[in-house]
Amino acid sequence: MTDSWATFGADLHLELRGPRLRSGLMDALREAVRAGRLAPGTRLPSSRSLAADLGIARNTVADAYAELVAEGWLTARQGSGTRVARRAAPRPGPGAGHRGGPGRGAAATPVPVRRPPVRRPAAHTLHPGMPDLGSFPRAEWLKAARRALMSAPHEALGYGGPRGRIELRTVLADYLARARGVYADPDRIVICSGFVHGLRLMAQVLRGRRVRDVAVESYGLDIHWNLLTEAGLRTPALPFDEHGTRTGELGRQGAVLITPAHQFPLGGALPPDRRAAAVDWARRTGALILEDDYDGEFRYDRQPVGALQGLDPERVVYLGTASKSLTPGLRLGWMVVPEDLVGDVLAAKGHSEWVSSALDQLTLAEFIRSGAYDRHVRGMRLRYRRRRDQLVAALAERAPDIRVSGIAAGLHAVLELPPGTEPTVVQAAAWQGLAIQGLDRFRHPDVPRGRDALVVGYATPTDSAWTGALDALCRGLP
Template sequence: MSRNRTSSGAAELLVELRRDGGVPLHQQLEKAIRDRIRQGLMRADTVMPSTRALAQDLALSRGVVVEAYQQLVAEGYLVSRAGGYTQVADIAVVEASTVASPVIGPPRIDFKYSKPDVSEFPRAAWLRSLKKVLNETPHRSFAYLDGRGALELRHALADYLNRVRGTAARPENMLICNGFAQGSRLLLQVLAKQGYRRLAVEDPSDNELREVATTAGLEVVGVPVLETGIDVDVLEQSGADVVLVTAAHQFPTGAVTSAETRAALVAWAVRRDALIIEDDYDAEYRYDREPIGAVQGLAPDRVAYAGTASKTLAPGLRLGWLILPGWLVEEMSEAKLTDDRGSPVLEQLAFADFVARGEFDRHLRRMRPKYRLLRDTLVERLGERLPELVPVGVSAGLHVMTWLPAGMSESAVSAAALERELGVYGLAPYWMAGHGPAGLVFGYGGLTVKAVAEGIDVLADAVSTLSE
């Protein structure tokens, strides 16, 4: 995009002048501009206001501004261009309050989890939805919403989730939020206010939510994860009145909650008069198994279901949703309004059209084989180069976990890999006590097939140095 090169006075400059300070006004103006340039607050090529416009804005004579500009041009801070406009010169910043530390760039190949392939974002289809919304949406839809979000999106998502995830969603019981981060934070705050006291989480599990729960005033207890999902017998003895589960694809182990465990979980909630929070974060990506329905469909009054577009479309959209029991809707709606007055309506309406027209389904069908190829490449390469790292939880999602052999340290592996510009990450942050069996979590969604293969080769080289 071309920069506006005129000196018509469209640009403005905030400068504070002391007219009773004893320092000539042109020198004050010079110093103010010079200091900003030296501190890096006015970048090279920034177009300055015209001398006439700046003089008018600051109630100065034009001669004062001309004198200041001429001095700064002479010092090399400004440069006059053909056509009568003045710009900040391309000079190095010579002052800083502190010496900046060297910036270490990200690993060349990074297996960090939570990185879907945003390069595949369906721009053309999304643009069609945006254009349709802008052309056809009534003006009233751009006014303030109620706390639940745009009705159009709640209808579209209810239809989609009931069809694809087996939920029992109704638009009036849904709430649109800025991703799972906001939705879970508001939900835990509301639950604590309503008298809930103890949250049970899968162990291992996402550590960030545990911190959010503690901040909300809830006690957090860990419950082991079995191959069939959360250990309901231990949950029964935990004294918890709310539990968070990732039933479709446990994070990070990848365990799938069995039908028996789901039934036992719902029975526990009924007996205990408790609430289940179901984080359905990446259930749309399955490769080697039949689809597993959401627990919410079994007990809508006992489950708060959370979903997000972060793994399926792009995390930058900040689009998430909750399906709530009826008794939570009003208070959650009020909490959402208090928090931010509602999520951006334009994105909600565009996503509603995107889902209703079947573009969301098409995007997921297009992405599944791409992610499956990445998963297959990762698993096969591990088998060839690092057979001692046996993958688990590979049937779905955007990550694979491996246990480490006895005596192999997560931190040592990660450090050796990082020396080779490779990012690999251990399980330690996900354990309630901060430690447990050692393992690695490989996120592959944002990588290429070539990067996955090369990354495992580099890891094999790193691991080999640890055993020497």
């Protein structure tokens, strides 16, 4: 026979006061409804379950339910159980007005309530940096999750170590080596909850090593610069020209944060001589290169660009994530760390895994091991390339004066605009129901304002919304 407290049904927190159990239960239920803890339509536990939870007789609960149904607080229907009734919000009585309001018996004049204007969301969004969330491989992910859970050792369900699951680190080492040219021993991989988390850990490590300056690119994301600044690090911006970041001008900085495979947001790949210059600088000065390989899987031309880390694994910290290849909602990323930094990174992360779910790590490991990850990336690469080609074709037909760049890889393109028109075009797009960002949004505050352009993310809209988003974009261009 089961224990009386081991019951089924929804948990319900009620405090019974007074010597009479039935009236105390009714008062507690009324108060829970009034306070909003029990919303209209909420199904209550059965009388048997609630009685067992509260340690009172079942008839007491049944009688309390019946009286509250009669009063209109609850409803009871065959097959639907007992639920909180859908009631209009209580209105104050005639004497419940503010002091000085209408007295007893006086007719109260309704006062119209002016609601603040609601800002409607844009009909279409072409912000960069977001994949097509509707294409997440749910069925394959569920299959991988089931296989991973059924084969997971018991200890995987406990508090894990700060490195992350060995299953994921092992398959990542193989995948990164063959797909991105990364030297990645499993013991030098640390799992994190995304790029920002990894950058936060590195900022802490750099501060501990008395680094004061981390060079950054002229254009990038302010969230990264702000994170470094909040950690007490200065972020001087490197000069930029038509060939990309001028790494030859690196000086006494202790580290540099760059996107060498596909500069964000301008889109070019760092030329070989500038890649070599960055590595030579790091070797000569003992500095570190923080490589953000945010969308390295999505390259559309025939010239693959490997990770910079392969040139010198002891001077480059490689950071990658599943945010663009799968979805940012997974909150899974990885760092491939130089051997002498592993201990510092683990110390910064803590003694146990507290940010990334072990089950999600195991699922991703199985997803990669089974080949589903490669199939998904290949499929999305074709899908995004078609989107890019449709964007370029539409602009050639409807806005032939607009030059498009940064399209050899990634999930966004840069549309050059006539000088001085960027703010106007962004506003015009908003009037068309299109959320879009100008290049100036990504400019480092120490860099003078440069060319006018739009940064157009073409991966985000669904297939049904893509045509409308493209039309809205073309209508707003000069």
